Amino acid sequence: MTEHLLKVLVVGDGNVGKTSFVQRYVSGQFNKTYKMTVGVDFSVKLLHWSDKERVRLQLWDIAGQERFISMTRIYYKGALGCVLMFDVTSSASFLSCRHWKQDLDNKAMLPDGRAIPCILLANKCDLSKRVVSADSIDRFSKAHGFITWMETSVKENKNVGEAMRRLVQEVLSVQSSLDSPQPEPQKDVYQLDSASSSRGASCC
Ligand code: G3D
């Protein structure tokens, strides 16, 4: 049995439903009585992914810091996937997604330098006063390299499990491509690298 430990970030503006999402996914409940989370909190869920694989998911929820948009590198360290959530009844929360994605891509990357897989969630789709159109979400999602986007309603338990499954699937497939043996480096590249005197020096 292989167990994968996956750190997944849940980001987005305040009040879009991040904490409700994590609670719903982890405990199956929609609770109206959370107090606002302070700082960073993580919840764990164990998934029986296949006969041979288990996934220990760590979901990192942020709170109170949403207004800073920019999070510390510690929060991003070791993250392998991300959920970026906005509220379909708040165009401001949708507009912020650009900054969230930018911050994510600047601070979290795979060992090979690529962006970590990120899914875009349009939450509160149970509400009728939507102000963000499917068309603009679709365009935004494609332009900014999300694996996909989905409408969710944490309240009505719509697409919560599906969204996480899709993300975990992508994270595992990216991880297995990173684990598989890479082609031998070209000789001249290797020599350049081994001659570099700055190796091992710390930069910050
Ligand atoms: P945050 O963690 O992103 O700040 P919360 O967001 O999870 O605290 O949720 C903010 C508010 O949105 C909460 O309402 C919560 O119940 C509500 N909410 C979350 N998801 C949904 C959803 O899918 N549909 C609807 N209609 N509401 C949702 P309160 O009233 O407690 O502030």
Ligand code: MG
């Ligand atoms: Mg919260």
